[in-house]
Amino acid sequence: MEASPRLVIFREFRNSDSKDYINFVQLTNEAGFFTATGVLPISLDGEVGDFLSGYSDGPPPLLTHAPQELHTNPLVTYRELVTAVRNRNLDAPIWIRINGDTRFQPEEKFFSSRLLDAALLAGPLLCDGIGDAISVEEASDADSSRALAYNLLQGARARISKTEFVACPSCGRTLFNLETTTQKIKERTNHLKGVTIAVMGCIVNGPGEMADADFGYVGGAPGKINLYVGKKCVQTSIPEEHAVERLVDLIKEHGRWHEPNNIS
Ligand code: SF4
Structure with missing residues (x-):
């Protein structure tokens, strides 16, 4: 029997408020949703990391980076996130997000320029085997965003979808x-x-x-x-x-x- 698709509920945690985080993950899972959370790498060192290490009530939340107040290169924060996940031996999938917070030159309009810009973040991560999910979030043009994501995956040999x-x-x-x-x-x-x-x-x-x-x-x-x-x-x-x-x-x-x- 085919599993029915479930909605993914996402929330970003730009501070390390662990109680808030734990409540969110428990509630969304109890309600039957997949959970995705944007976290600061440092929060995995504390109670959030302890909670995720012992979490067995459902699939582990997708983890992605939460933008920090001081603008940091997103490539660095993703690598810090992956290091924190590995240090805690967490079984949490990593979600690479290409959006206004992670683009280096969000003003680029041409497909090839946007592809190059997105590849600055996604390319090194995917080529290093990092990333279980990827999204290109440009609300104005879903088809072009999807094509861009497939190109990123193909370029990194993570998923071959065309010649x-x-x-x-x-x-x-x-x-x-x-x-x-x-x-x-x-x-x-x-x-x-x-x-x-x-x-x-x-x-x-x-x-x-x-x-x-x-x-x-x-x-x-x-x-x-x-x-x-x-x-x-x-x-x-x-x-x-x-x-x-x-x-x-x-x-x-x-x-x-x-x-x-x-x-x-
Ligand atoms: S394959 Fe031949 S034509 Fe192409 S760059 Fe090399 S030497 Fe030049």
Whole structure:
């Protein structure tokens, strides 16, 4: 039988008032809600930490940082929180929040700039294995916030939800327009969750820099493309104008293709 979803009730505790905290967690759990609390790392050293150590009445509360009066780098406060959780051996999941309190440059408007800004906090934490939940809280645009969260997770390899692309930075050896070609390849293949595609400008260094890509699109000669499956070159000298479709055919031949509307 499927468990029914439960609401998460969240409250921030910007001081270390332990009685208030304990009452809140007990009441929300008794009422059948999941509990999430923003806490100061220091409060886990005292009664709040004692309470959570022995807590067995329900799932442990999600923990996230509570902003402090003196503005502190949120990356530092999250690390302090994780240290406090580990010191107490608490079984509490950590929730990374990207919002006005944790953004470094909240005035950024473009998606790529917001992504970079959010990655300053989430990237180092996720790459260090910290974080059980993440939220991007920009009330004006829920779809874009969700996309941003998935991009953060994908960038840190914490959750793969779409195609992974590896592209060389391009240089004097590049044999095709790397930017427009990569864009064309993305438009055709961006929905292939779990597939990695490398786009490399030349065969001199490209094949060696494709990391562990499943498929490679590599400049072989001016106007000619070589295609790779893993590290093996399987097709050579394909006219550039046909190469993207030949790459798609190759992905199909290897059973890694599905149509975009089949994505789950
Ligand atoms: S793979 Fe080739 S084209 Fe791309 S940066 Fe390296 S040397 Fe330059």
